[in-house]
Amino acid sequence: DAGVIQSPRHEVTEMGQEVTLRCKPISGHDYLFWYRQTMMRGLELLIYFNNNVPIDDSGMPEDRFSAKMPNASFSTLKIQPSEPRDSAVYFCASSSQAAGNQPQHFGDGTRLSIL
């Protein structure tokens, strides 16, 4: 079975540019999570969706960040405008159930560098 697929794997761009990260969850999974991982703050939940609807976006750092899930097989995380402090690894994960008694399956991540 295909796992969670993220693209691109690496992104290097200049400050002020728009960045779009993409995620395809595991087929049949109703929950999709976006995380950001840095050395300082660890693995942080940014937002999660249930059946394509955003449920909790309290982890989104500021208005420059936005996420959408137009259908069950695709989600995007957008940063506009990007800043050097946004540099991190961004993971997408999916689950057949919200955190509780089902595991979250992580994609390989997007390593983002903002110059």
Place this chain on the structure above:
Amino acid sequence: QQPVQSPQAVILREGEDAVINCSSSKALYSVHWYRQKHGEAPVFLMILLKGGEQKGHEKISASFNEKKQQSSLYLTASQLSYSGTYFCGTERRNYKLTFGKGTLLTVNP
């Protein structure tokens, strides 16, 4: 609130045992354990639900002490493949996981 993991790092020789702890100041519904190797995605190990059960996965097992809001991950007879960073993720019945900062485990030959 982020759970506290200890130790931050541990170095073992192949065949030795290790315990990694995860503590929360809040009442928990479940604790998830993941292992992440450098440059890779976190990989699920196991989930422990409220109720204090202990689970096992080959030579890796875990427990959840509901009264102390603490979970421990036990690695026995460690193998080189066990090297990586171990994260606990705690959930308070709000469908969100909050991850600790991780424990770096290095297993040497």
